[in-house]
């Protein structure tokens with residue numbers, strides 16, 4: 001009898017083992033290495049239909065039917081937190097699979113020319129084996145223009161890309177860029193930590209064709225999260241172009257230094273630094289600023305924090321004032337304090353807190369000190385002592401009258417609609433059962449088998465006892 005029980009237990013254990021391994025084999029990660037066979041890619045490519053879409057294609061073969069195909073993709077940029085976009089292309093399960101997925105920029109938001117796209121494929125076969133390709137990258141750029149790149153870009157902190165104009169045109173702009181970077185580093189304490197890519201379009205129209213959703217007057221744009229600046233500069237606009245390059249580069253530097261998921265840089269400071277980096281104000285802007293000081297029509301610093309007016313005159317004055325305020329801060333209190341102010345903003349302080357911590361006054365205190373320094377009338381304060389209410393300026397992409405070319409304005413949209421996270425367009429992936437459910441089923445199966453075993457044992461023991469009783 002003892003032998004029989006041992007034999008039966010062994011049998012149950014063996015059958016359980018068999019059931020267990022049969023049950024576990026479809027689970028990814030539990031199969032033995034011997035069963036693992038990687039899928040093979042016979043094609044893995046991207047084709048760009050700039051600026052509309054990027055199409056990813058893959059041809060995959062495997063010894064076992066492929067049951068899940070997922071595309072992971074994105075573009076390289078500074079982000080708050082790691083989010084990986086996944087797409088689930090439609091495909092016919094089988095040993096050979098062709099998958100295709102289209103990244104529609106009109107749905108996800110336009111990427112700047114020069115953005116670095118990346119992608120990888122993740123497939124699972126019917127045995128649960130998962131294979132992931134290496135991550136590949138491609139540059140998001142048109143193939144219409146014959147782009148050239150200045151080879152000495154690294155040493156100058158910029159890679160200048162252009163397609164119209166001769167070598168001296170490009171050299172001229174590259175020199176303006178490197179002078180601007182040097183000025184920012186020595187005068188404002190702003191340093192590039194990686195080369196910045198400058199894409200120079202032949203004119204504003206061709207620039208606008210390269211980006212979706214931009215206002216018709218866009219002359220240039222900075223993308224600090226991606227170290228990219230794009231501008232439309234013709235050879236007849238070189239003066240404007242030099243200043244515009246420095247202006248936009250400064251936005252990239254400010255964006256980098258202050259990048260965080262907490263803080264925000266007020267418009268007057270961001271634009272003030274950008275205009276300051278261009279050098280002295282042009283004559284017309286200087287005159288407008290002096291008129292406003294004389295007529296006591298200066299805007300309050302607080303009203304310049306969120307955005308600039310849509311009204312052209314007010315917008316121009318906003319830039320000139322921002323320049324003057326920033327110049328006052330840097331030249332009165334040193335560039336180190338400016339760096340400290342920017343870092344306080346990066347760390348999530350409000351502008352009032354950051355100013356107070358760095359200089360010992362808030363925005364209104366800054367307004368008062370600045371007005372005194374430039375010989376303007378004191379700021380109007382209401383009888384109760386509260387700051388005078390000013391209509392909030394309309395938030396619009398800011399226009400910079402760079403270099404005194406009034407009809408070729410400049411946008412400095414530092415916020416960019418970025419890629420497209422989580423846009424599965426087709427069927428969800430087919431996956432194996434959840435592991436929790438599988439384990440519960442497994443446990444129930446074991447209990448069931450043990451119960452059957454006990455019942456059979458009971459019968460066997462009873463019949464043996466009966467036999468023994470009969471024999472006895």
Ligand SMILES: [Zn+2]
Pocket residue numbers: 247251270271274398400411412
């Ligand atoms: Zn700007």
